[in-house]
Amino acid sequence: MFQKPIIGITMGDPAGIGPEVVVKAVTDKKVTQVCYPLVFGSYHIIFSSAKKFLKKAIIRKIIWPEDVRDSKDSICVLDCTKLDRTKIKTGKITKLSGKMATDSVFCATQFALSDQIDALVTAPLSKKGLRLAGYDFPGHTELLAYLTATRNYAMMFVAVHSPLSTVDCRLSTEKYKMVLVTTHLPLSEVARSISKKRILEKLTVTQKALQRHFGIKKPKIGVCALNPHCGEEGILGTEEKRIIIPAIKAAQKMGIKAYGPFSSDTIFSPKISQEFDCILAMYHDQGLIPLKMGEWGGAVNVTIGLPIIRTSPDFGTALDIAGKGKADPKGMINAILLAAQMVKKTKGKRTSSF
Structure with a gap:
């Protein structure tokens, strides 16, 4: 019988909405049915957030992750920062808030690497922090x-229907998963950052992730073009001929079912996108705009290729509503549910880096 996994959840930047969405998510019945949630961060900040944003809550400080199994109906916190919480200013990113956020990530990652937690879900932190x-x-x-x-x-971004309503965490993204070749780059730097090697690496890690974590034995991956109309035979750009097509052919020789390139306005249509288990986009907005503008209820960010399972909600620190009780935990709940599903697919065993 499959044992419920222990999912580590970092509190995020304490100046943002992280602590609020975390305490709301870890007490949600859909979450507690499928896993044992364990919060990494400041015990006092989580305690204060629970008292402020929940009608009723029991908060318990624990030392070892395994102790969470004996803490039914409690928010379990592994206190991993000794910094002065009283100097945190809600809505304002500082060196202190950034350090507290990273302390929780460092601590949770070490427990994940040592197999003491089964997966990691991260609440938003700030790049500035x-x-x-x-x-x-x-x-x-x-x-x-x-x-x-x-x-x-x-x-990888996994699109989900909203809300996820079943314990088995059935996702609309059995039809829609998307991986980025380049991530947080200015658009002016995208073209020169794309190479045959880089595309081939992303196709390789994508195939392995789909097989290991999603149970897709022979995944089909659709590859986006970079230029309009796939470069129009070189008239609108040569990256397709010089880089993308050779990368796809090399991947096919390795046994990867990669297809394309396809123009963005074609591959993201509902009919075409459903032909693939995942879409490989060349740059950030190329992949994320269709995902966020479509019929999906939201998305979960998954870091593939790591020796641990890591997911996160697809939203930021939302400083403008921090501390006001307005933060929606739906994205955090979805990220936890997906992490639990991925653990089940991999039978709870940590794998080496791809």
């Missing part, structure tokens, strides 16, 4: 790759 705290990473994805010594990784 990361920099102020002394960490030169664009975001969670790159930080986690560094902490796990992973070279080949990628951002």
